[in-house]
Amino acid sequence: GQQLNQSPQSMFIQEGEDVSMNCTSSSIFNTWLWYKQDPGEGPVLLIALYKAGELTSNGRLTAQFGITRKDSFLNISASIPSDVGIYFCAGHGSGGSNYKLTFGKGTLLTVNP
Amino acid sequence: ETGVTQSPTHLIKTRGQQVTLRCSSQSGHNTVSWYQQALGQGPQFIFQYYREEENGRGNFPPRFSGLQFPNYSSELNVNALELDDSALYLCASSLTPTDTQYFGPGTRLTVL
Numbered sequence: 001g002q003q004l005n006q007s008p009q010s011m012f013i014q015e016g017e018d019v020s021m022n023c024t025s026s027s028i029f030n031t032w033l034w035y036k037q038d039p040g041e042g043p044v045l046l047i048a049l050y051k052a053g054e055l056t057s058n059g060r061l062t063a064q065f066g067i068t069r070k071d072s073f074l075n076i077s078a079s080i081p082s083d084v085g086i087y088f089c090a091g092h093g094s095g096g097s098n099y100k101l102t103f104g105k106g107t108l109l110t111v112n113p
Numbered sequence: 114e115t116g117v118t119q120s121p122t123h124l125i126k127t128r129g130q131q132v133t134l135r136c137s138s139q140s141g142h143n144t145v146s147w148y149q150q151a152l153g154q155g156p157q158f159i160f161q162y163y164r165e166e167e168n169g170r171g172n173f174p175p176r177f178s179g180l181q182f183p184n185y186s187s188e189l190n191v192n193a194l195e196l197d198d199s200a201l202y203l204c205a206s207s208l209t210p211t212d213t214q215y216f217g218p219g220t221r222l223t224v225l
Contacts, residue, residue: 004155033213042117042203042216043156088155092211099169099210100146103155 006089006104013079014112021107022073023089031092032065032072033101036085043088047074069094079111117206117217125223126194134189134220136204144168144210145187147179148203150219156203162187163210191222199224 006023013019023032031050035043047058049065049072056063062075072091076083089104118137126132138145144163148156158171162181176192185206191198201221205214 006155030211031213035216040201040219040221042119042218045213045215048213090155097169099161099163100158100171101148101156101205101214102158105155 004089004091004102004104006107008107009105010108010110012110012112015079015081017079019076019079019083019109020073021087021089021109022071023091023104024071025091025102026070028069028094029091029102030069030094030098032063033090034061034063034072034074035088035090037088037106038085046087076109079109081111081113084109084111117204117215119202119204119217119220121220122218123221123223125225127225128194128196130194130224131190131192132194132222134191134202134204134222135186136189136206136217137186138204138206139215142206142208142215143185144207144212145181145185146205146207146214147187147189148205149173149198150201150203152200159189161210168210194224196224198222 034046037043047063054065060077086106090101146161147159150156160170161168165181178190181187201219203219205216207214
């Protein structure tokens with residue numbers, strides 16, 4: 001089945017630093033999504049990407065849909081303590097199973113004030 | 114606009130019991146998807162309901178079943194609970210089966 005490889009698994013950074021994380025797949029995805037999850041909560045949508053090559057920003061967050069449709073990255077600029085959490089990439093695959101979301105394993109972000 | 118809500122928040126059951134989890138979709142959304150998230154993992158797709166019919170299913174056994182009601186709210190039922198069923202169960206709603214999914218806060222199920 002479709003799988004997403006998300007890296008890094010965890011990051012420890014100082015407040016004010018920029019962060020980058022990415023996701024790759026062996027198969028094509030039609031949509032790439034980035035979610036943030038706090039402990040014991042559901043994932044909250046950060047950015048949705050719908051077209052290959054698309055670059056979208058949401059405040060200090062920027063994400064891109066890879067041109068091959070097999071990868072995506074998320075950048076966070078000037079990190080702050082409330083950025084702490086687990087970030088997941090997710091995507092809708094192509095073909096008959098495009099209704100379900102496939103998730104990466106997450107990137108745990110810790111920000112030291 | 115009301116977001117996705119789930120109940121209960123937490124639940125403790127013993128092995129072999131049955132459980133029902135509930136989800137109310139976001140206003141205007143006719144599609145509900147259910148996911149299981151084990152500790153330290155990403156959510157895994159269980160199944161999706163669209164206009165009261167199952168629209169797709171992940172790699173979960175038949176003891177995981179669901180329903181969607183005319184108001185598009187949904188239930189997830191799990192029979193013959195096993196210890197490995199302990200997880201956070203997430204419900205997500207969307208405008209259509211392939212649209213962006215918005216998640217509820219989840220139900221934490223513990224099986225003893």
